[in-house]
Amino acid sequence: MSYNNTASCFNGKKGQIKNGPGEQPSSNILADTGPQLEALMTVIPADEFPDGGLEAWSVVLGAWCSNFVSFGWVACMGVFQAYYQTHKLHHRSPSSIAWILSTESFALFACAPVFGHIFDNYGARALLVGGAAFHVFGLMMVSLSKEYYQILLAQGVCSAVGASAVYWACSNAVGTGWLRRRGLAMGIASSGSSVGGIVGTAAIPALFDKIGFAWTMRAAAFVYLFLLSISITTVKSRLAHKSVKFQALDLVRPLKEKPVLLVAVGCFFFFLGVLLPDNFIPIEAMDAGMSSSRANSLLVIFCAATTIGRIVPGWAGDRFGIFNVTIAFTYLSTLLVFVLWIPAKSDPSRMAFAGLYGFSSALVSAIPTLAAQVCSNIDKLGAYMGAIYIVLSPAILMGQPIVGALLGASGSGNYLYLKIFAGLMMFIGGGVFIFARFAFDGGEKGIWI
Known part of the structure; x- marks a missing residue:
């Protein structure tokens, strides 16, 4: 197995480390990659x-x-x-x-x-x-x-x-x-x-x-x-x-790698916010006076938009880098909550939000791709995904009591605090994703990661 192919597998792009089959990697690369180098030598070549x-x-x-x-x-x-x-x-x-x-x-x-x-x-x-x-x-x-x-x-x-x-x-x-x-x-x-x-x-x-x-x-x-x-x-x-x-420690061992830990923390905050509009788009619309049949149609619009939204981030991530696409879509979802959902007063504006947010929030489906990106040994991809979701999954259960407290604080039929909380959590998650990107990059992999 050539080192060039091994490096290609890790980075996702062939030729980013320019050593030929018989050459040794330079010392500066050894220093920059640190503990990841050993994992590089065990993963599967890109041509396999x-x-x-x-x-x-x-x-x-x-x-x-x-x-x-x-x-x-x-x-x-x-x-x-x-x-x-x-x-x-x-x-x-x-x-x-x-x-x-x-x-x-x-x-x-x-x-x-x-x-x-x-x-x-x-x-x-x-x-x-x-x-x-x-x-x-x-x-x-x-x-x-x-x-x-x-x-x-x-x-x-x-x-x-x-x-x-x-x-x-x-x-x-x-x-x-x-x-x-x-x-x-x-x-x-x-x-x-x-x-x-x-x-x-x-x-x-x-x-x-x-x-x-x-x-x-x-x-x-x-x-x-x-x-x-x-x-x-x-x-x-x-x-x-x-x-x-x-061994129980196997479940969390991947979190010892800084990029994996930061991705997991970013996902925790992201999921605290991103799922709230999904659950409350029709309920908020009905409380605002929209008919039940039209409010239910918001879910259909939302799901239809996610069909495209689940494919586009993956396609774009292959070309522009899954980290870059994750950060961009996270902040697009944040922007839609603050700019479109909070001020929405009419049925058309709520329908527009359902469609646009369905597209942007479908980024949740790209998290396994992001996990694969930071996985230093593809043979252990299940362990890496599992470690990230150990950190992420409590956000799913925490959402229920948090929503109850936010709705109680803002008053019956008022969803302003819930909307602000959703947007703020995604904003924080996007910031952590940026730190994860630079922790994974180390200045060696270029801008398309």
């Missing part, structure tokens, strides 16, 4: 990444299906919040119902370290089969559930853990199979969550009215089983996985 072909694109197809049934399902949370409040759990407070959905979102992120470790040791197949079983079984159990705790366990825990397993299996498989077009491949795969959100948001309420809650959940489970069978058939890891003894 498929970066295309039938098998690599088949993995992307399977990952698209996994995104449809995982984050596409979570994108329908607003539908279930409204249904549970008015029907199945009408005797419960909205905040207690929200805990079901918050737990579901948290499980998707918080399981990343465990499933990343399993992927690094055993590959994707076990996660896909086990995750599919848990996800489908959980949905079937929701159809039979009558009590709050039953729905919490079935939808918030069982189904969510299964969805997390299939998502991380596929995300890691795509990340380890692409290099120069990794952002595009992962962006296309993640667009499945947007399509899943559009279909679910439109179809599930209609099915509730036509065939009832129980059969709607069963129908969703059967559709997801079909899509998951595609994922199981097409997704495979190209790495030679080796089982190693599990």
Whole structure:
């Protein structure tokens, strides 16, 4: 394996370190890269990444299906919040119902370290089969559930853990199979969550009215089983996985690398803010006087815009650098909150915000690509992603009590404090991403990182 190819794998661009096959790296490079140099020598050469072909694109197809049934399902949370409040759990407070959905979102992120470790040791197949079983079984159990705790366990825990397993299996498989077009491949795969959100948001309420809650959940489970069978058939890891003894410190060891730690902290602040508009766009609009049907259409506009927004950052990141694109889209989302959402007074302005913010906030799908960028050993990509999401995932659970406090402080029907908080958290996250970029760059990799 040539040093030039090894360096190409780490930097994502061939030829940035100019040593030939028989030359030794210069001492200044040794000094600048520090502990990363040893990892450089163990990662896979750039010419061994498929970066295309039938098998690599088949993995992307399977990952698209996994995104449809995982984050596409979570994108329908607003539908279930409204249904549970008015029907199945009408005797419960909205905040207690929200805990079901918050737990579901948290499980998707918080399981990343465990499933990343399993992927690094055993590959994707076990996660896909086990995750599919848990996800489908959980949905079937929701159809039979009558009590709050039953729905919490079935939808918030069982189904969510299964969805997390299939998502991380596929995300890691795509990340380890692409290099120069990794952002595009992962962006296309993640667009499945947007399509899943559009279909679910439109179809599930209609099915509730036509065939009832129980059969709607069963129908969703059967559709997801079909899509998951595609994922199981097409997704495979190209790495030679080796089982190693599990140690708890392995879950956080990647955080010892400064760029990884800064990316994780940036993601924590970013996720504290970025998801709030997603959840409150239609509710805020209805409280401002928009009809319920038009307010629900805001979710469809939002999800449709995220379909494009999940692909464009990855495509742009391959050309201009995923750090640069992450920072730009973070501040674009911040700007839209302060300039468009806070002063929005009319239906058209809220629709414009839903579309534009859906596009910019879809950056959340590029976080795995960013994790792959700072991963100094692609064989351990699952561990690196898991470490970042250990830091990130508490932000998902913290959002619920913070929102309650902000809405209580600003008064009924007033969302100003919530909007300011969302914009401020994303602004701070963008600042940390800038520090992470320079910690990763070290002045050696140029401007396109």
